[in-house]
Amino acid sequence: MTSATSSIARYYANNEKRFISELVELLKFPTISADPSHDKDCRNCAKWLARNLSGIGLKSRLLETPGKPVVFAERIMDRNRPTILVYGHYDVQPVDPIDLWKTPPFAPVIKGDNIFARGAEDNKGQFFYVIKALEALIALKLVDCNIKVILEGEEEFSSHGMSVSLPKWKQLVKADSLIVTDVNTVNSGEPTIIMGLRGIVQLTVELDGPSYDLHSGSNGGVAPNPATAMARLIATLHKDDGSIAVKGFYKDVAEPTRNERKMANSVKFDKAQYKKITGVDPVGGEKRFSPAERLGFRPTIEVNGIHSGYGGPGSKTIIPSKSIAKITSRLVEGQDPDKMLGLIIDHLKSNTPVGMKLTLSDKHVAGPAIKIDAGSTLVKKAALVLKKLTGIKPVYLWEGASVPVITKLARTSGADTLFVGFGNAKHRAHAPNEYFEKKLFKLGYLFAAEMIQSGK
Amino acid sequence: MTSATSSIARYYANNEKRFISELVELLKFPTISADPSHDKDCRNCAKWLARNLSGIGLKSRLLETPGKPVVFAERIMDRNRPTILVYGHYDVQPVDPIDLWKTPPFAPVIKGDNIFARGAEDNKGQFFYVIKALEALIALKLVDCNIKVILEGEEEFSSHGMSVSLPKWKQLVKADSLIVTDVNTVNSGEPTIIMGLRGIVQLTVELDGPSYDLHSGSNGGVAPNPATAMARLIATLHKDDGSIAVKGFYKDVAEPTRNERKMANSVKFDKAQYKKITGVDPVGGEKRFSPAERLGFRPTIEVNGIHSGYGGPGSKTIIPSKSIAKITSRLVEGQDPDKMLGLIIDHLKSNTPVGMKLTLSDKHVAGPAIKIDAGSTLVKKAALVLKKLTGIKPVYLWEGASVPVITKLARTSGADTLFVGFGNAKHRAHAPNEYFEKKLFKLGYLFAAEMIQSGK
Numbered sequence: 001m002t003s004a005t006s007s008i009a010r011y012y013a014n015n016e017k018r019f020i021s022e023l024v025e026l027l028k029f030p031t032i033s034a035d036p037s038h039d040k041d042c043r044n045c046a047k048w049l050a051r052n053l054s055g056i057g058l059k060s061r062l063l064e065t066p067g068k069p070v071v072f073a074e075r076i077m078d079r080n081r082p083t084i085l086v087y088g089h090y091d092v093q094p095v096d097p098i099d100l101w102k103t104p105p106f107a108p109v110i111k112g113d114n115i116f117a118r119g120a121e122d123n124k125g126q127f128f129y130v131i132k133a134l135e136a137l138i139a140l141k142l143v144d145c146n147i148k149v150i151l152e153g154e155e156e157f158s159s160h161g162m163s164v165s166l167p168k169w170k171q172l173v174k175a176d177s178l179i180v181t182d183v184n185t186v187n188s189g190e191p192t193i194i195m196g197l198r199g200i201v202q203l204t205v206e207l208d209g210p211s212y213d214l215h216s217g218s219n220g221g222v223a224p225n226p227a228t229a230m231a232r233l234i235a236t237l238h239k240d241d242g243s244i245a246v247k248g249f250y251k252d253v254a255e256p257t258r259n260e261r262k263m264a265n266s267v268k269f270d271k272a273q274y275k276k277i278t279g280v281d282p283v284g285g286e287k288r289f290s291p292a293e294r295l296g297f298r299p300t301i302e303v304n305g306i307h308s309g310y311g312g313p314g315s316k317t318i319i320p321s322k323s324i325a326k327i328t329s330r331l332v333e334g335q336d337p338d339k340m341l342g343l344i345i346d347h348l349k350s351n352t353p354v355g356m357k358l359t360l361s362d363k364h365v366a367g368p369a370i371k372i373d374a375g376s377t378l379v380k381k382a383a384l385v386l387k388k389l390t391g392i393k394p395v396y397l398w399e400g401a402s403v404p405v406i407t408k409l410a411r412t413s414g415a416d417t418l419f420v421g422f423g424n425a426k427h428r429a430h431a432p433n434e435y436f437e438k439k440l441f442k443l444g445y446l447f448a449a450e451m452i453q454s455g456k
Numbered sequence: 457m458t459s460a461t462s463s464i465a466r467y468y469a470n471n472e473k474r475f476i477s478e479l480v481e482l483l484k485f486p487t488i489s490a491d492p493s494h495d496k497d498c499r500n501c502a503k504w505l506a507r508n509l510s511g512i513g514l515k516s517r518l519l520e521t522p523g524k525p526v527v528f529a530e531r532i533m534d535r536n537r538p539t540i541l542v543y544g545h546y547d548v549q550p551v552d553p554i555d556l557w558k559t560p561p562f563a564p565v566i567k568g569d570n571i572f573a574r575g576a577e578d579n580k581g582q583f584f585y586v587i588k589a590l591e592a593l594i595a596l597k598l599v600d601c602n603i604k605v606i607l608e609g610e611e612e613f614s615s616h617g618m619s620v621s622l623p624k625w626k627q628l629v630k631a632d633s634l635i636v637t638d639v640n641t642v643n644s645g646e647p648t649i650i651m652g653l654r655g656i657v658q659l660t661v662e663l664d665g666p667s668y669d670l671h672s673g674s675n676g677g678v679a680p681n682p683a684t685a686m687a688r689l690i691a692t693l694h695k696d697d698g699s700i701a702v703k704g705f706y707k708d709v710a711e712p713t714r715n716e717r718k719m720a721n722s723v724k725f726d727k728a729q730y731k732k733i734t735g736v737d738p739v740g741g742e743k744r745f746s747p748a749e750r751l752g753f754r755p756t757i758e759v760n761g762i763h764s765g766y767g768g769p770g771s772k773t774i775i776p777s778k779s780i781a782k783i784t785s786r787l788v789e790g791q792d793p794d795k796m797l798g799l800i801i802d803h804l805k806s807n808t809p810v811g812m813k814l815t816l817s818d819k820h821v822a823g824p825a826i827k828i829d830a831g832s833t834l835v836k837k838a839a840l841v842l843k844k845l846t847g848i849k850p851v852y853l854w855e856g857a858s859v860p861v862i863t864k865l866a867r868t869s870g871a872d873t874l875f876v877g878f879g880n881a882k883h884r885a886h887a888p889n890e891y892f893e894k895k896l897f898k899l900g901y902l903f904a905a906e907m908i909q910s911g912k
Contacts, residue, residue: 034770094772100668157770184674198673202771211735212556212887216758217654217857218640219881220786221741221750223734227759227781228694234687278679279667279777283811285677294677302672303683304774309761310782314490314613315658315818316550317784317858318760318886321735325683326766328773330676355739362771401673402773425675430774431668 004142008449011136012442019132019445020115020438022052026090026124027108027117033068033091033157042068042153045090049151056135058149063169067161068153072172075138075147083146084452085175085413086134087406088127088182089155092119093430100432114435122429125436126181126421127151129444133452136445142453148175152405155182158202158364159405166405166412175415177378179451181444182403183421186267191386191394193379194419195260196296196371199331200402201341204362205348206324207233209355213309213318223319224355227308230323236351237301242286244301246347254334256297259374260398264292267395277425296398300330301344326362330402337365366404370417378418385450386420389443420447460598464905467592468898475588475901476571476894478508482546482580483564483573489524489547489613498524498609501546505607512591514605519625523617524609528628531594531603539602540908541631541869542590543862544583544638545611548575549886556888570891578885581892582637582877583607585900589908592901598909604631608861611638614658614820615861622861622868631871633834635907637900638859639877642723647842647850649835650875651716652752652827655787656858657797660818661804662780663689665811669765669774679775680811683764686779692807693757698742700757702803710790712753715830716854720748723851733881752854756786757800782818786856793821822860826873834874841906842876845899876903 012019029045032038046062046069053060053073060073068091076083095105095118103109105118115125130149137143150173152162166173185192209226210219239245256264269291274282285294304327309320331340345360352358372379374396386394399419410417422440423429468475485501488494502518502525509516509529516529524547532539551561551574559565561574571581586605593599606629608618622629641648665682666675695701712720725747730738741750760783765776787796801816808814828835830852842850855875866873878896879885 034768034772036769094766094768096766096768097669156773198676200673200773202773204771209736212884212889213553214734215857215881215886216756216760216784217656217786218751218855218885219734219740220654220756220758220784220856221754222730222738222747222856223736224740225758227762228690231687231690231759231762232694234684235691238684238688274678278670278675280665280679281811282678284675284680284775291678295674298677300672300676302676302681302773302775303687303765304672304772305765305767305776306683306687306762306779307767308763309759310550310552311761311763311780312490312550312552313492315660315782315784315820316490316760316886317612317656317658317758319740319758320761321887323762324767326771328672328676328771330673355737364771399674400676400678401671425671428668429674430671430772433668 004453007140007142008136008446011140012445023115023125023128024108026128027119028106030106031091031153032094033154034094042091046071046153049090053131053149057138058147063165065161065165070153070162071151073149077146081145082176083148083174085148085150085173085178085415086130087178087180087409088151089123089153090151091153091156092122093156097432102433113438115438116433116435118434120434120436121423121427122434123155123182125441126423126444129441130179130181130448133445133448137449137452144453148173155403155405158366163405163408166408170412173409173413175413178410178413178415178417180403180406180417180419181421183399183419184423184425186395186397189424190392191390192397193382193394194399195374195396196398197369197406197419198400198402199335199337199368200328200366200404201331201337202328202362202364202366203341203344203360204324204326206322206359206361208322208357208359210319210321213321216317216319219319224353225319226323226356227320229353229356230306230308230325232353233348233351234303234306234325242284244299246343248343249299249340252334252336253299253332261293263396264296264398265290267292267397295400297332299332299335302328304328330400331369333369333371335369337368341365366402367407370407370410372417376416378416382418382420382451385447389446460909463596463598464592464902467596468901479571479581479584480564482584483575484562486562487547487575487609488550489610490550498547502527502609505546509587509605512587513594514603519621521617521621526609526618527607529605533602537601538633539604539631541604541606541629541634541871542586543634543636543865544607545579545609546607547609547612549612553888558889569894571894572889572891574890576890576892577879577883578890579611579638581897582879582900585897586635586637586904589901589904592905593908600909604629611859611861614822619861619864622864626868629865629869631869634866634869634871634873636859636862636873636875637877639855639875640879640881642851642853645880646848647846648853649838649850650855651830651852652854653825653862653875654856654858655791655793655824656784656822656860657787657793658784658818658820658822659797659800659816660780660782662778662815662817664778664813664815666775666777669777672773672775675775680809681775682779682812683776685809685812686762686764686781688809689804689807690759690762690781698740700755702799704799705755705796708790708792709755709788717749719852720752720854721746723748723853751856753788755788755791758784760784786858787825789825789827791825793824797821822858823863826863826866828873832872834872838874838876838907841903845902
């Protein structure tokens with residue numbers, strides 16, 4: 001163990017209590033970006049973060065966008081030295097179904113090693129260990145490169161504000177390496193380097209029928225039913241074999257290289273473990289691909305919600321006046337997001353059941369997929385650090401999730417990108433009772449400090 | 457005009473203000489039978505009705521059932537005279553979506569001729585004019601038959617309590633004629649005699665997938681999606697031509713006689729008017745039948761609601777953990793309700809998508825269809841009275857709705873049944889902003905008084 005490494009570890013031990021208590025403060029902000037009533041909470045959280053970053057020695061400020069403010073902080077020591085850019089997002093997913101939370105989502109609770117709160121893992125817990133690593137490096141005078149931090153407030157809601165603002169921030173975000181921790185390890189908990197993320201587009205589908213809920217007796221068999229119609233429309237999106245039935249949707253899908261496919265399948269997908277964690281067999285998607293291939297190299301169309309008519313106790317004999325469905329589509333390399341959203345829209349239009357008025361809203365093209373070059377020096381360095389910290393050889397994963405703005409940030413900053421995080425499926429990101437583990441917070445801190453210590 | 461007829465009309469004019477104010481009191485009880493939290497409100501309403509019936513000269517009491525209490529009242533003048541039995545229900549449909557109500561559903565508001573409240577038409581307004589007709593007949597000493605009134609509290613929720621209790625009330629409900637006003641006139645507002653009602657069965661379908669909402673990126677293409685699965689399951693219930701795809705569902709459907717079909721189609725179905733009232737073209741159901749035939753002689757399977765996952769603003773990238781659908785099926789003559797419910801259940805079981813756990817609940821067999829003999833003397837008398845009161849020849853309608861307990865009540869009481877009511881589609885029964893019209897309340901009163909005046 002180098003002296004730097006042991007200083008960094010000692011700094012953690014001496015400050016852990018404060019680190020966790022600061023994280024708890026951060027988690028108290030109800031920064032739900034999808035809900036405009038939380039705009040103020042988002043801004044307050046951004047201000048809190050700017051203060052925290054100033055406190056550790058970075059020059060910080062809020063960058064205004066058409067959406068939520070972006071926190072930007074930097075510490076330039078020498079323009080000739082390499083620059084590391086850290087990305088994170090302070091916004092979180094909505095909290096419903098709220099009644100399934102055992103403790104309130106924005107009143108963080110620590111039980112044993114676990115910190116329960118919305119955002120505990122995704123992404124507050126995971127970017128905050130990087131900030132604390134920066135604090136340690138600066139305090140210990142171990143930092144030998146320029147540092148930039150960018151924290152957005154709309155990652156769970158299309159990253160629109162940051163995305164449209166990036167072109168004018170080109171100088172600001174210029175960097176050699178981009179570190180993103182908003183990712184998971186494989187289920188087994190093995191250290192993981194993410195080699196790709198899927199892109200994502202979204203839309204809300206509404207079918208309007210009667211102008212009010214009709215009596216299902218006096219109108220059943222005469223009025224068309226928007227609930228049935230939505231079911232029939234959604235059912236046209238997939239074929240029985242689990243593949244997507246939208247015309248042309250697979251046409252531009254880039255096939256993975258033989259090496260990528262081999263690396264992806266080298267991580268054993270443990271079906272029993274998956275069922276144990278999620279409660280469900282891994283039988284979604286296209287039957288003819290392995291789960292790892294389906295996640296890494298194949299697009300999806302997922303229904304995130306359907307709502308129509310009555311859902312309470314007993315029965316209500318109505319034909320509902322309308323129905324809505326929330327849809328997101330994950331894209332892979334080769335697929336142009338605008339084109340794919342267009343194909344989905346065309347499909348919905350041409351399959352709208354008779355008697356229904358189709359309205360499409362919330363149409364967002366969040367971003368395309370991103371794939372990391374297998375020969376990247378940043379990837380190689382991360383592999384060494386992960387092996388050193390955990391004693392385990394890291395696995396390489398083409399992840400199914402999306403960090404929509406990253407492709408754009410990577411391109412604008414000119415930086416090589418590294419995706420390494422320590423979340424995993426057990427932490428219930430996006431679900432009730434989300435949590436993160438203190439021991440993983442520490443591991444993330446140690447990893448970030450080692451990676452940043454000597455610059456690129 | 458006979459002297460009796462003019463006395464009855466005068467009595468209305470002298471008491472109208474009180475009649476309406478009593479109706480307003482009745483409408484204030486939030487008697488939602490589907491919601492157990494309103495049990496007390498239902499009982500209080502039943503007590504209020506018993507007092508009102510005692511007040512006009514009937515011997516009244518509450519009959520306990522396994523569900524809500526039934527109000528029973530009678531006035532026996534001579535066991536050798538005919539007995540008329542009046543049926544109604546004091547329970548109402550749920551009120552959601554509550555935010556679409558312009559005034560609170562249980563704070564009745566009178567605007568011009570209209571009384572707005574949940575239950576204003578279905579069925580409080582429609583049975584209360586019969587009670588007020590009884591009041592007038594008794595006060596004017598114009599009643600020449602025995603009178604029985606039975607008001608249940610679970611018609612909107614399967615009529616279970618009354619249905620299972622009827623066998624032991626055989627003597628109590630014995631009657632020659634049964635008058636039911638829980639029905640509509642045709643859209644044009646012409647006086648209408650209902651010649652049949654459909655039967656109904658219901659169930660709630662639940663599909664369980666993941667044990668919590670999963671991240672749609674990290675799991676999309678691997679975990680099966682309960683929202684998509686429910687859509688695909690529901691879509692199997694019908695064929696593209698609008699017919700029901702459940703095996704054997706049409707096998708026992710009784711064909712209407714040529715005369716019945718002719719009478720049904722003699723009522724012009726005004727498509728433009730239907731669209732104006734409901735906001736939708738009459739394009740539901742089986743393409744090869746006319747709207748009147750579809751309503752009167754063909755069964756349906758209607759989805760009254762589907763709910764799964766996120767439905768709020770923006771987007772939430774989840775695979776929902778479960779989905780539910782509320783289903784009711786309207787049955788016609790010949791179809792055994794238990795058998796039909798069984799066929800639907802078999803269909804759902806054999807079409808459940810892979811990876812999903814199917815749970816069926818709220819399974820209720822409310823009752824079979826009922827069809828009135830076209831030669832009934834009660835029907836003939838009603839036709840004369842309606843013509844006299846309105847100047848318009850009544851139309852004969854095989855209605856699509858259901859009053860599940862009526863078949864059983866008709867059989868148990870031994871009575872001929874008459875279905876005449878003055879509701880219509882504009883009154884928004886089962887929907888927000890339900891209302892009834894004072895002029896129709898008066899017409900109902902006059903009709904009921906004429907029908908009951910001389911017994912059978």
